Amino acid sequence: MGLLRTVLIILLIWFGLKILSRLFAPILMKFVAKKAEERFGQQFGNFQNQAQQRHAQKQKEGETVIDKMPKQNKASNEKVGEYIDYEEID
Template sequence: MVLLKTILIILLVYYLFKILLKWFGPKLFSYAAKKTQERFKEQFEQFNQENQNTVHEDGDVIIDKKPRKKSNPTKKVGEYIDFEEIE
C-alpha cells in the first residue's frame, strides 16, 4: 500500500509541475528575455559612451591605446629537427 501511495504522489507532483510549467513557463521565459535584453542594452550604451570620445565629427577615429611591445624575435626558443621519411 505504501508503494502505491508513493507512486501516486510522484505522478501527482509530476503532472502538477507539468501544468504549472505550461501556465507560468511563457511568463518566466519572457521575463528572462526582457532582463537579458536590458542587460545587453546597458552594455551597448556603456560601450557607446566609452567609444564616443574616440570618433570625430568628420568620421576620423582616434586610438588612445599604446601599441603592445613585441616579444624579442632573436630569442632562441628551441632546436630545429629535420625529419626524413623512411620507405
C-alpha cells in the same frame, strides 16, 4: 499499500509540475528576455558612449581619418595544373 500510495503521490507531483510549467513558462521566459535585453542595452550604450568619446578626442576639426585598410589584391596562381584530354572507351 504504501508503495501504491508513494507511486500515486509521485505521479501527482509530476503532472502538477507539468501543468504549472506550461502556465508559468511563458511568463518566466518573458522576464528572462526582458532582463537580458536590459543588460545588453546597458552594455551597448556604454560601448557606444566610450567609442564616441575616444573618437572625439582623437580627431581634430578638419582632419581626415581613414579607419580601414584597403584590400590587397593578391595575384592568383595562373598555373594550377595541366589539362589532360581523354577519350571515353565503350
